[in-house]
Structures are given as C-alpha cells and as structure tokens.
Amino acid sequence: MDVKKLEESFPGTVHKVPGGGILTSKLDDVINWARSNSLWPLVFGTSCCAIEMMSTAGPKYDFSRFGFEVARASARQADVIIIAGTIVNKMAPVLKRLYDQMADPKYVIAMGACATSGGPFFYNTYSVVKGADHVIPVDVYIAGCPPRPEALLHALMTLQQKIKSGLTREQIKSEMKTV
Numbered sequence: 001m002d003v004k005k006l007e008e009s010f011p012g013t014v015h016k017v018p019g020g021g022i023l024t025s026k027l028d029d030v031i032n033w034a035r036s037n038s039l040w041p042l043v044f045g046t047s048c049c050a051i052e053m054m055s056t057a058g059p060k061y062d063f064s065r066f067g068f069e070v071a072r073a074s075a076r077q078a079d080v081i082i083i084a085g086t087i088v089n090k091m092a093p094v095l096k097r098l099y100d101q102m103a104d105p106k107y108v109i110a111m112g113a114c115a116t117s118g119g120p121f122f123y124n125t126y127s128v129v130k131g132a133d134h135v136i137p138v139d140v141y142i143a144g145c146p147p148r149p150e151a152l153l154h155a156l157m158t159l160q161q162k163i164k165s166g167l168t169r170e171q172i173k174s175e176m177k178t179v
C-alpha cells in the first residue's frame, strides 16, 4: 500500500526520526479504524434489490476493495446486515432472530424503498412491513427502487465513517437531532 495514503487515513501522527518514524495514536481510534475496514456483511436479500447487492460484490463494482468481501448468509461472523428487498410479516421474526444472533458491535443497512419504508407496498398491502426499523434499528438508509450498486458502496463507506468517528448509534442519533 502507498505509505503516504496510509498515513493520511490512519488515525495517528507519524513523527519522523532518523532511520524511520514513530507513530502515536489512541487505542480506541486504532480499534475503530480496524473495525471500519473489515466489515463482514450478512446478506439478507429477499427480492429485486438483492440483485443490485449481488452486483456490488461482482467484478465491476467489487466491494472487496473496501474490505467487505467476506459476505455470508450467516450471522455468526457478520458485523453488518444488508437488508435488500421487501420484508413481509412472516420474515420479520427471522430478521430479528438473525440480528440477535450477530455479535456486538453490529450495524444495519436498509437498502431500497422496500427495506426503508415498505416502498411500492406501503399502501394497500396487508403483508409487508413498512420499513426495517419497525423490526431492528437501522444505521444507514439507501433510497431508490432499486438503488444502484454505487449507492450501496456509498452507504457502506458512510457506515465506515460513522464507525471511525467512534460514536455509538445513540450518540449519532442525538447529534443528528441537534443539527
């Protein structure tokens, strides 16, 4: 990796000394930096948005570039659940169980109109949950029907920024209320 780029992104200061350098930083910052660069997704694709999510992992968009490549259909090693698609009432308890099975700290991305609000099924549908946040807390919402893969990449990078800032979900929410 380019050392200059690493110096820019790493949370610390490099003090140049003859023959090398001394790096000073805070342990919390280093942990958050490492955590944000190794987010492993649990993919929860239920309908059309899942196709865009799959294409984000493909060679054209390649989310491995940012450390998200260990995507699995398992909650065991996951840090972030990507909800891509419609959540029906029958699936809501499954989503909650998967979220509960993930180890802390854990994050949630709601991808697309259905996952954020019920989307085209908001009206006149008895079976659709009107947004993932009726079931589990959501950190990042993505608009669109469906959102493009670039939007998912942007959401993942937004989540990285949130984690690097070291704030909890509650702190981020209260900060946003005061803005």
Ligand code: SF4
Pocket: 047, 048, 049, 050, 084, 085, 086, 112, 113, 114, 115, 119, 120, 144, 145, 146, 147
């Ligand atoms: S938001 Fe649109 S594209 Fe995504 S799952 Fe719903 S209907 Fe399908």
